[in-house]
Amino acid sequence: MTRLTGRALRLTVYIGEDDTWHHKPLYTEIVHRAHAAGLAGASVFRGIEGFGASSRIHTCRLLSLSEDLPVAVVVVDTEERVRAFLPQLDELVTEGLVTLDDCEVIRYVGRTGEPDEARETDAKGKKSL
Numbered sequence: 236m237t238r239l240t241g242r243a244l245r246l247t248v249y250i251g252e253d254d255t256w257h258h259k260p261l262y263t264e265i266v267h268r269a270h271a272a273g274l275a276g277a278s279v280f281r282g283i284e285g286f287g288a289s290s291r292i293h294t295c296r297l298l299s300l301s302e303d304l305p306v307a308v309v310v311v312d313t314e315e316r317v318r319a320f321l322p323q324l325d326e327l328v329t330e331g332l333v334t335l336d337d338c339e340v341i342r343y344v345g346r347t348g349e350p351d352e353a354r355e356t357d358a359k360g361k362k363s364l
Contacts, residue, residue, distance in 0.1 A: 238344055239275050244314040245338045248324065250331040252281065253303040264327060265308045272320050275312040282306065287332065311338065 254261040262279045269277040282305035310317060317335070324333055 239312065239340050240342060241340060242314070243311050243338050243340045244317040245336045246310040246312075246317050246320070246324075247334045247336070248308040248328060248331060249287070249334075250306050250308070250328065251287075251303040252306050254306075254330065256327055261327060262306050262308050265324070268323050268327070269310050269320065272316070272323070274310055274316055274320060277308060277310045280307045280309065288330075311340065 248262075248265060250261055252260070252262075256264040266277045266279060285305035287305070310320070321333075
């Protein structure tokens with residue numbers, strides 16, 4: 236079970252949906268490498284509109300081409316673990332933006348691998364984490 240509370244570092248990688256690494260989406264490679272590195276977790280968020288260094292607006296609006304929408308890959312873990320992962324991003328991200336932000340984790344508890352039925356329920360019928 237993974238537990239993370241207190242001070243942490245949030246890594247956000249802003250790339251394009253069409254960016255690739257060896258013929259597969261770049262965001263997939265980043266997530267898989269973060270997992271292999273043992274980081275606490277990674278999530279990918281697809282934007283509906285945005286622009287970057289090229290100043291070209293990418294949008295998913297019906298009458299516009301929905302090409303290369305913005306994607307953000309977010310990882311939160313201890314500062315030491317996130318900074319140890321940065322050299323891998325140097326290899327992967329040739330165009331995009333990488334930011335680091337201090338943050339505070341209030342609660343992060345990973346699942347134990349038990350099926351939902353095996354989890355205990357409280358008096359109100361809610362399943363425990």
